[in-house]
Amino acid sequence: MLEQGAIDRLAGETIAPQGHLIAGKRVGGEASLPVISPIDGQAFTTIADGSASDVDRAVAAARAAFPAWSRSGPAFRKKVLHKLADLIERHALELTVLGVRDNGTEINMAYKAEALSAAGTFRYYAEAIDKVYDEIAPTGPDVLALVHREPLGVVGAIVPWNFPLMIGAWKVAPALAAGNTVVLKPAEIASLSLLRIAELALEAGVPEGVFNVVTGHGTIAGKALALHMDVDALAFTGSGPVGRKLLEYTAQSNLKRVFLELGGKSPNIVFDDVADIDKAVKVSANGIFRNSGQVCVAGSRLLVQEGIYDAFLEKLGATTAKFRVGNPLSLESDIGAISSADQLAKDLAYLETARSEGGSVRQGGERLLAETGGYYLSPAIVEGVTPQMTLSREEVFGPVLAVTRFKAMDEAIAIANSTVYGLASAVWTSSLSTAHTMVRAINAGVVHVNTYGGADMTVPLGGFKQSGFGRDKSLHALDKYTDLKTAWIDLK
Numbered sequence: 481m482l483e484q485g486a487i488d489r490l491a492g493e494t495i496a497p498q499g500h501l502i503a504g505k506r507v508g509g510e511a512s513l514p515v516i517s518p519i520d521g522q523a524f525t526t527i528a529d530g531s532a533s534d535v536d537r538a539v540a541a542a543r544a545a546f547p548a549w550s551r552s553g554p555a556f557r558k559k560v561l562h563k564l565a566d567l568i569e570r571h572a573l574e575l576t577v578l579g580v581r582d583n584g585t586e587i588n589m590a591y592k593a594e595a596l597s598a599a600g601t602f603r604y605y606a607e608a609i610d611k612v613y614d615e616i617a618p619t620g621p622d623v624l625a626l627v628h629r630e631p632l633g634v635v636g637a638i639v640p641w642n643f644p645l646m647i648g649a650w651k652v653a654p655a656l657a658a659g660n661t662v663v664l665k666p667a668e669i670a671s672l673s674l675l676r677i678a679e680l681a682l683e684a685g686v687p688e689g690v691f692n693v694v695t696g697h698g699t700i701a702g703k704a705l706a707l708h709m710d711v712d713a714l715a716f717t718g719s720g721p722v723g724r725k726l727l728e729y730t731a732q733s734n735l736k737r738v739f740l741e742l743g744g745k746s747p748n749i750v751f752d753d754v755a756d757i758d759k760a761v762k763v764s765a766n767g768i769f770r771n772s773g774q775v776c777v778a779g780s781r782l783l784v785q786e787g788i789y790d791a792f793l794e795k796l797g798a799t800t801a802k803f804r805v806g807n808p809l810s811l812e813s814d815i816g817a818i819s820s821a822d823q824l825a826k827d828l829a830y831l832e833t834a835r836s837e838g839g840s841v842r843q844g845g846e847r848l849l850a851e852t853g854g855y856y857l858s859p860a861i862v863e864g865v866t867p868q869m870t871l872s873r874e875e876v877f878g879p880v881l882a883v884t885r886f887k888a889m890d891e892a893i894a895i896a897n898s899t900v901y902g903l904a905s906a907v908w909t910s911s912l913s914t915a916h917t918m919v920r921a922i923n924a925g926v927v928h929v930n931t932y933g934g935a936d937m938t939v940p941l942g943g944f945k946q947s948g949f950g951r952d953k954s955l956h957a958l959d960k961y962t963d964l965k966t967a968w969i970d971l972k
Contacts, residue, residue, distance in 0.1 A: 498527045558606045626969070641669045760792070833870050843861050915930075
């Protein structure tokens with residue numbers, strides 16, 4: 481159980497300037513970046529501002545470490561990844577507080593969704609290592625056909641600021657489990673917890689050079705990683721425009737394979753035969769407003785059938801009003817800070833655009849606690865949103881809910897599929913027929929039924945359309961970090 485005193489002690493610690501972690505050593509950069517806490521808008525340490533030469537060093541270290549790591553036995557890799565999971569659990573509070581100071585996620589959520597989730601991810605892939613087999617293809621008696629899975633080589637991973645530990649683990653754990661080496665580039669505003677994870681990996685026995693972290697701007701370090709001729713694959717979670725750039729860079733370099741998760745504008749659809757309206761209200765509110773809406777799969781479009789629209793919105797408004805927005809390091813806060821001043825400005829601009837296009841802000845959407853210097857926004861419910869409006873089409877990545885009324889199933893399907901995104905969705909109904917029809921009809925990588933956000937490591941996560949391609953989580957993610965080699969052996 482989390483204790484406020486322990487949180488406060490860790491939050492009060494001074495953090496020394498942070499260098500990259502390359503070949504098992506902390507390495508300073510040519511320049512540094514201030515780390516601004518969204519809690520109070522103050523700088524509390526610095527990180528290295530990575531350059532192309534820093535990326536070169538990290539990739540060289542990963543390449544040098546690859547032969548031994550890729551040939552290490554499954555039992556060894558399993559042992560060290562289990563040890564890393566143990567260490568993450570042991571240091572879970574430390575990692576959580578680092579992350580919260582960095583990106584503002586409320587600590588109640590961050591502890592589970594970040595630290596404990598990351599430990600679970602490493603443990604899942606540690607267990608998978610010795611349970612994935614090569615294949616023997618069916619042939620005639622004079623031939624033996626083997627299909628081997630081999631690691632790709634050096635994997636570059638670029639992860640966002642909203643859940644750096646969770647999403648970082650989704651990239652790093654299966655890549656390492658499959659025998660690859662990794663160069664990780666965190667978001668420049670959320671690097672501290674991932675630097676610490678890389679240190680714990682060394683303590684767990686991961687050899688030097690197998691897991692490297694280069695911090696800094698995506699336009700410099702991230703670009704250098706994507707353009708690098710000695711990187712074999714690139715895994716990315718982030719925005720669509722950046723994803724498009726990465727595809728350009730890989731085409732300009734060595735045609736490295738790319739796995740992209742590019743966000744969404746996920747529809748949360750409530751039919752008037754919903755069995756438990758109170759549950760639907762509570763889960764829907766959490767599905768958009770926790771972590772200040774800074775969640776790739778956030779249910780940012782709420783579609784409510786007209787028969788229950790008024791009652792649902794009344795209950796939703798009351799539930800939303802109870803959320804306590806405040807210091808994310810406080811156990812009393814339900815919603816923490818927006819990640820940066822720039823993101824707060826974008827959220828407020830989207831609300832202004834919604835008003836100008838005919839939307840009505842039912843409640844929220846106001847900056848809070850400005851006197852602290854931090855970046856806080858009250859959760860906003862916007863009614864009267866049509867599929868043509870900006871708020872219905874673009875990913876806000878903030879605590880802003882677009883609400884649309886619908887009459888019949890066909891209309892709900894058309895609205896749900898009207899964006900360029902296709903990451904997640906949800907359907908609330910007591911009809912098995914409606915549920916199955918909607919699961920088939922919605923163009924999204926994940927469809928929740930009578931819940932939102934409930935999925936574990938056993939199932940893949942990824943999108944359709946412009947939400948990207950490639951999957952995180954599950955054994956499917958392990959597959960993408962390997963390549964197939966056929967051995968055709970003549971026995972005559």
